[in-house]
Structures are given as C-alpha cells and as structure tokens.
Amino acid sequence: MDLTVRVKPGSRKGPLVEETEGDPAASVTVYVRERAVDGAANAGVVAALAAHFGVPRSRVTILRGESSRIKRVRVDDAG
Structure with missing residues (x-):
C-alpha cells in the first residue's frame, strides 16, 4: 500500500503513528524523536511505520x- 505521510521530526510524542483526518496533504502523521539531520528522521519514520503495520x-x-x-x-x- 502507498501512503502519503506527514513527518513531525524532533517530537516528544514519538515514535507515534496517527491516522490523519481533515488533512488533504497526508493520510498518516508520524511523530519521531529523531531530528532531520543526516537521514535520522527518515530512519525513524521507517521504523515507526514498520512497527505500526507489523512488518x-x-x-x-x-x-x-x-x-x-x-x-x-x-x-x-504481502509476504
């Protein structure tokens, strides 16, 4: 499945995945503790989404x- 994700790096709430309602730009919001430096936030997003979907x-x-x-x-x- 393909998702449009809004990322909130450096969040105290993280790691957290929330379904987004009323946001036309994104279907899911991902809060991660990692800052957007050297790909750390991207790695946090991948880890949070993997844990959320159990893959x-x-x-x-x-x-x-x-x-x-x-x-x-x-x-x-699919596996």
Missing part, C-alpha cells in the same frame, strides 16, 4: 520526499 523495516520504502516533511511511502505487507 519488517525492509518492507517500508520512502518513494518520494526524502528531504521533505511530506513523503510518499510504500509499505509492502
């Missing part, structure tokens, strides 16, 4: 937006 980290891929807060992410749950 290995290798099945979560950032398709677009590696340097943006809005990302397109694929979660491959």
